[in-house]
Amino acid sequence: MSKKWLIAVTGTFTHLLLGTVYAWSYFQNPISESAGWSNAQTAWAFSLSIFMLGVTSAWAGNKMSVYGPRRLSMIGGALYAFGYLVSGFALAHRYLFLLYFGFGIMGGIGLGLAYVAPVATVSAWFTHKQGLATGMVVMGFGFGALVMSKFLAPLLLQLSDGNLSTTFYYVGAVMIVLIPVLASFLQLPKPDKTHEKKPERISIARHIQSKPFIVVWLIFTINIVAGMIFISFQSPLLQDILKMRMSDGTNFSDGETMASLAAAGATLIAVSSVFNGMGRFAWGSISDKIGRMYTFRILLALQAVIFGLLILVHHPVVFSVLVCIVLLCYGGGFGVLPSLTKDMYGSKLMPSLYGAFLTAWSMGGIIGPQIVAFMKDNYAEKAGLFAFVVGGGLLIVGFFTSFLYRRKDVINLEN
Incomplete structure (x- = not known):
């Protein structure tokens, strides 16, 4: 295996472990019910994690040339692991x-430090087929929920006799061993000495304030909000639909009933995570052929249609299929963004501005989960309906906003 492919593979597996954060909806109901916290109170843990991921990614992307991808990812992985240990105590x-x-x-900062480095590193190694290479790495992040919901969490829950606190301790122990080992392989290619220039201070402020950056940031935020509605609450939303189809005398506090509902939710998390992961790889590759912004428009338009259908759907299988399509598109946004960033700003500015774009993840990580949490706490029977109306409206706004993007504005900014 060549060095660049070894880095791509270890970067993908690093993202696979980091992406276990996307299995939050697996724990949402058990934590809320066992601790007596509301949906909104519990969901804030996930929202804060994604918020800190985005904010820290912006800083890490700008500092990667200083500290290097290996150090950032190893420290980030350790912090993510310690976050689970502290959460177990909590x-x-x-x-x-x-x-x-x-x-x-703590966990969110760790995610932010470790997320950007594998993507930017692989982007630096692969000068051709950017969408394919970086899409493969972020595909690992999408698959993380599958690993957690179907393998890691059930196994560790069984070992801990269903104790959530002990399970979180075990997850932290796994992460603190594996992530730093995988991240240790990350390194940037050596610069070409014949073209090597004296290091210069790179300012990204004027780019962040420009129209092209703002447009891409906005549509990326909206794409994230749509996906986060389900990543944070897909299991509880599916369970709500399943409960409506059960007989009136069903005891929802019965152990077997709760277990069957949780199993159905875990299956959806696992299957949708495959679509999330494949979307990053597939849409990244597609964008190599049809263009980055055109791909984003397809993602937004398709999701707007799906959210419209979700308003009318009450069948668990149809609901699950539509959720998988949304997460296919959600993952697609992350698959397209690295290459779009490099196309817009070049290799030198890519890590810094890619990190800056990921602050959209922070915003989407708060808005998406809190939309559903608010609806479930205040309009329990209509929570899904109202959340889908809000999400669909935002996607329509995002689709039309994408037409404000002009490639020539980026070129003019460079001149």
Whole structure:
């Protein structure tokens, strides 16, 4: 295996472990019910994690040339692991704000430090087929929910006799061993000495304030909001639909009933994560052929149609299929963005501005989960309907906003 492919593979597996954060909806109901917290209170742990991921990614992308991808990813992986350990203690003692600190702040910072480095590193190694190479790496992040919901979490829950706190301790122990080992392979290619120039201070402020950056940031945010509606609550939303189809006398607190509902939710998390992962790879490759912004428009338009259908759907299988399509498109946004960033700003600015674009993840990570959490806490029977109306409206806005993007504006900014 060549060096660049070894880095691509280890970067993909690093993202696979980081992407276990996307299995949050697997834990949403059990944590909320066992601790007695509301949906909104519990969901803030996930929202904070994604918020810190985006903010820290912006910083890490700008500092990668200083600290290097290996160091950032190894430290980030360790922080993500410690976040689980702190969260386990918080769950054992029902300290909500400690859960926010552990899973949200500490874990989110770790994710942000470790996320950008594999993508930017692989982008630097692969001068051709950018969408294919970076799409493969971020595909790993999408598959993380599958690993957690169908393999890691069930196994560790069984080992801990269903104790959530102990399960989080075990997850932290796994992460602190595996992520730093995989991240240790990351390194940037050596610069061509014949073209090597004296290092210069790179300012990205004027790019961030420009119209092209703002347009891409907005449509990426909206794409994230749409996906986060399901990543944070797909299991509870599916369980709500399944409950409506059960007989009136069903005891939803019965152990077997709860287990069957949880199993159905875990299956959807696992299957949809495959679509999330494949979307990053497939849409990244497609964008190599048809163009980055045209691909984004397809993603937004397709999701707007799906959200319209979700308003009318009450069948669990149809609901699950539509969720998988949304996450296929959600993943697609992450598959297209690295190559779009490099096309817009070049290799030198790519890590810094890619990290800056990921602040959209912070915004989407708050808006998406909190839309559903608010609806479930205040309009339980109509939560899904209202969330789909809001999400669909945002996607329509995003689709039309994409037409404000002009490639020539980026070129003019460089002149």
